[in-house]
Amino acid sequence: MMARVSELSRRAVLRLGAGAALGAAGAYAIGASVTSTPATAPPVSMTGVGSPLPPPLAPPPPSSPAPTYVSGSFTSAARGGITTNWAIARPPGQTAPLRPVIALHGKDSDAATVMAGGVERGLAQAVEAGLPPFAVVAVDGGGGYWHRRASGDDAGAMVLDELLPMLAGQGLDTSRVGFLGWSMGGYGALLLGGRLGPARTAAICAVSPALWTSSGAAAPGAFDGAEDYEANSVWGMPGLGSIPIRIDCGTGDPFASATERFIAQLPTPPAGGFSPGGHDSAFWNSQLPAEIDWLAPLLVA
Numbered sequence: 001m002m003a004r005v006s007e008l009s010r011r012a013v014l015r016l017g018a019g020a021a022l023g024a025a026g027a028y029a030i031g032a033s034v035t036s037t038p039a040t041a042p043p044v045s046m047t048g049v050g051s052p053l054p055p056p057l058a059p060p061p062p063s064s065p066a067p068t069y070v071s072g073s074f075t076s077a078a079r080g081g082i083t084t085n086w087a088i089a090r091p092p093g094q095t096a097p098l099r100p101v102i103a104l105h106g107k108d109s110d111a112a113t114v115m116a117g118g119v120e121r122g123l124a125q126a127v128e129a130g131l132p133p134f135a136v137v138a139v140d141g142g143g144g145y146w147h148r149r150a151s152g153d154d155a156g157a158m159v160l161d162e163l164l165p166m167l168a169g170q171g172l173d174t175s176r177v178g179f180l181g182w183s184m185g186g187y188g189a190l191l192l193g194g195r196l197g198p199a200r201t202a203a204i205c206a207v208s209p210a211l212w213t214s215s216g217a218a219a220p221g222a223f224d225g226a227e228d229y230e231a232n233s234v235w236g237m238p239g240l241g242s243i244p245i246r247i248d249c250g251t252g253d254p255f256a257s258a259t260e261r262f263i264a265q266l267p268t269p270p271a272g273g274f275s276p277g278g279h280d281s282a283f284w285n286s287q288l289p290a291e292i293d294w295l296a297p298l299l300v301a
Helices: 008-015 111-115 121-127 155-168 184-196 226-231 238-242 256-264 283-298
Strands: 070-078 083-088 100-104 133-139 177-182 201-208 245-250 271-275
Touching: 070 155, 083 111, 083 121, 083 155, 083 184, 100 155, 100 184, 111 133, 121 133, 133 155, 133 184, 177 184, 177 283, 184 201, 184 238, 201 283, 226 256, 245 283, 256 271, 271 283
Parallel strands: 100 133, 100 177, 177 201, 201 245, 245 271
Antiparallel strands: 070 083, 083 133
């Protein structure tokens, strides 16, 4: 029986999360102070905003181990034709397609911040500690809270309609994926995981999620108004009822009250919970070992 990673090597898993916050908005970096040399993939051109998701196809195993880190960019039609950067980290020696955790950044952050420090080293140590192997994927999502905005920028459609099909071509098994996010990304993990649905979403881990109980309470810029808030609400979202969810939040976090109310209306109590801490990297780092320990087995189930 696999020993729990928290018992085997807490320090190893913390290498997945020794990052920093960029203000209370919740930008967060997974990674340790390890320098990596990414292999850059050629740009991928994407078209077809809002097109239906293709059937998930697991790519055949590569003939040689996949790289531990690869990055690239594509022109996102869903985001108005802007260049969108992405990165994939894997543990070493992987020849079979891995299922990915899509790591969604907070406001004022990006894919590079999530990956800062060398996530591949952390993944290597986590696997050595006993976790089943998985990949971590980060992508630029801007500051639009991972849903379609009046400007036309739709980072949510970019993830579901452009990124996921592209990942299948990068040797990942996208038949089922996990979502992990902090602050704005925590809300995004709930929204996109719920929209993808239980057939494809293996698990959702929302950390200090940016949640508001009404459009009037939302931070300026989070939504375009009451109609936008309602159209992209995760409160009472049907798809969340059948997906394993973990929610972690600090008792001193400004989102703690709304998060407590959100948890209360879920049909099944989520994993995780409240513990001392604020909306900052110190709290997020302290929670990450248990979060990765919880996520990884669900990805391979």
